[in-house]
Amino acid sequence: MLKLYFAPGTCALASHIALAEAGADYTVERVDFKANQQTSPDYLAINPKGRVPALATERGILTETPAILAFVAQSFPNAGLAPVDDAFAFAQVQSFNSYLCSTVHVAHAHRVRGSRWASEESSFADMKRKVPETVGACFALIEDKMLSGPWVMGEQYTICDPYLYTIATWLGGDGVEIAKLPKVAQHHQRMAERAAVKKALAEQA
Amino acid sequence: MLKLYFAPGTCALASHIALAEAGADYTVERVDFKANQQTSPDYLAINPKGRVPALATERGILTETPAILAFVAQSFPNAGLAPVDDAFAFAQVQSFNSYLCSTVHVAHAHRVRGSRWASEESSFADMKRKVPETVGACFALIEDKMLSGPWVMGEQYTICDPYLYTIATWLGGDGVEIAKLPKVAQHHQRMAERAAVKKALAEQA
Numbered sequence: 001m002l003k004l005y006f007a008p009g010t011c012a013l014a015s016h017i018a019l020a021e022a023g024a025d026y027t028v029e030r031v032d033f034k035a036n037q038q039t040s041p042d043y044l045a046i047n048p049k050g051r052v053p054a055l056a057t058e059r060g061i062l063t064e065t066p067a068i069l070a071f072v073a074q075s076f077p078n079a080g081l082a083p084v085d086d087a088f089a090f091a092q093v094q095s096f097n098s099y100l101c102s103t104v105h106v107a108h109a110h111r112v113r114g115s116r117w118a119s120e121e122s123s124f125a126d127m128k129r130k131v132p133e134t135v136g137a138c139f140a141l142i143e144d145k146m147l148s149g150p151w152v153m154g155e156q157y158t159i160c161d162p163y164l165y166t167i168a169t170w171l172g173g174d175g176v177e178i179a180k181l182p183k184v185a186q187h188h189q190r191m192a193e194r195a196a197v198k199k200a201l202a203e204q205a
Numbered sequence: 206m207l208k209l210y211f212a213p214g215t216c217a218l219a220s221h222i223a224l225a226e227a228g229a230d231y232t233v234e235r236v237d238f239k240a241n242q243q244t245s246p247d248y249l250a251i252n253p254k255g256r257v258p259a260l261a262t263e264r265g266i267l268t269e270t271p272a273i274l275a276f277v278a279q280s281f282p283n284a285g286l287a288p289v290d291d292a293f294a295f296a297q298v299q300s301f302n303s304y305l306c307s308t309v310h311v312a313h314a315h316r317v318r319g320s321r322w323a324s325e326e327s328s329f330a331d332m333k334r335k336v337p338e339t340v341g342a343c344f345a346l347i348e349d350k351m352l353s354g355p356w357v358m359g360e361q362y363t364i365c366d367p368y369l370y371t372i373a374t375w376l377g378g379d380g381v382e383i384a385k386l387p388k389v390a391q392h393h394q395r396m397a398e399r400a401a402v403k404k405a406l407a408e409q410a
Contacts, residue, residue: 048346048349048350049304049308049346057293062293062296062297063300063304064299064304065303066303067297068300071293071296071299074292074296075292087276087280088264088265090275091267091272091273091279092265092267094269094272094276098269098271098272099268099269101306101307106307106322107322110322117311117315117322117335118328118331118335119331119334119335120327120328120331122325122327122328122331123325123327123328126323126324126325126327126328127323127328129324130322130323130324134321134322141253145253
């Protein structure tokens with residue numbers, strides 16, 4: 001039995017959707033960010049980084065969204081969530097997810113997590129002001145160069161799709177109009193109609 | 206034939222070392238950052254993100270270090286650079302590399318790339334001041350919780366090792382004393398003695 005530690009509104013939703021898509025046997029446990037539970041000794045024993053997601057497996061804990069997503073794809077091959085036996089095609093999937101974690105999520109995080117990288121209120125405000133531009137530039141690249149359609153990798157639904165969907169749910173708050181990104185907007189709508197997405201969102205509510 | 210686009214002093218060194226470790230047939234091409242070649246139309250046609258590394262393969266271009274590293278490991282299985290057929294063990298490798306790209310490299314980048322996330326000189330200076338603390342905290346976690354030794358994953362040398370080595374070469378500039386991180390320092394020395402590391406450094410010189 002797998003257990004996913006999550007908080008609502010975070011990137012843990014991507015792993016949650018992937019588990020649901022895979023038909024995995026899993027439970028979820030909410031980490032209460034408002035009570036700073038992610039920095040409690042109990043949770044730090046699970047994930048010393050004090051972040052979500054964390055996935056408890058029978059062999060130990062896994063962290064970091066791209067790693068968890070690839071783990072789910074590889075552990076449930078019948079779900080066909082990634083071309084794990086084709087080194088090039090799998091690398092394309094991983095390249096997309098790596099861009100989301102290292103560039104897009106990071107750009108977004110400067111809106112309210114400026115204290116990770118600076119100390120002055122004026123810097124936080126400056127970072128926050130730039131988020132519509134930086135996240136907008138990331139999504140313009142995704143729209144123009146990366147999202148093949150109907151799914152990220154083309155005809156094949158993969159672990160890129162729940163991750164893009166999750167990060168795109170932040171666009172409004174980041175000051176980026178999804179309506180101006182037609183492929184991203186259509187992808188978002190297509191994802192919202194999937195049973196696994198509805199299931200994960202209901203389990204997080 | 207694989208071709209790696211790199212610039213000296215960047216994270217492209219990790220992929221370069223992995224190619225050498227794998228015994229791959231590859232060439233390298235230097236992208237001249239001082240002349241802003243990474244934003245030239247010719248290079249943007251290779252990598253629209255305007256970054257390195259990029260790996261040209263017979264099936265197309267791959268970008269993002271964790272994806273390229275996994276591609277090398279999977280394409281050259283005899284080199285044994287990752288436990289690609291063990292979903293949990295492979296996810297541990299990927300989790301480590303994902304942490305390096307999304308957290309450690311990002312913390313480092315705030316030293317001289319503040320303009321990616323803010324607009325004011327005062328913010329850049331603030332970010333720069335915090336780098337010894339943020340990169341130091343990342344490496345304290347690596348030292349205490351993540352680096353098993355002698356290699357990152359323990360007895361097995363993997364694609365985590367060239368990536369950690371590469372990022373650790375930035376520690377001095379980031380104001381973090383590697384000597385205070387004994388496991389990281391020993392790992393760094395152990396890496397420097399490997400033929401593949403010497404070969405990659407010589408090819409970048």
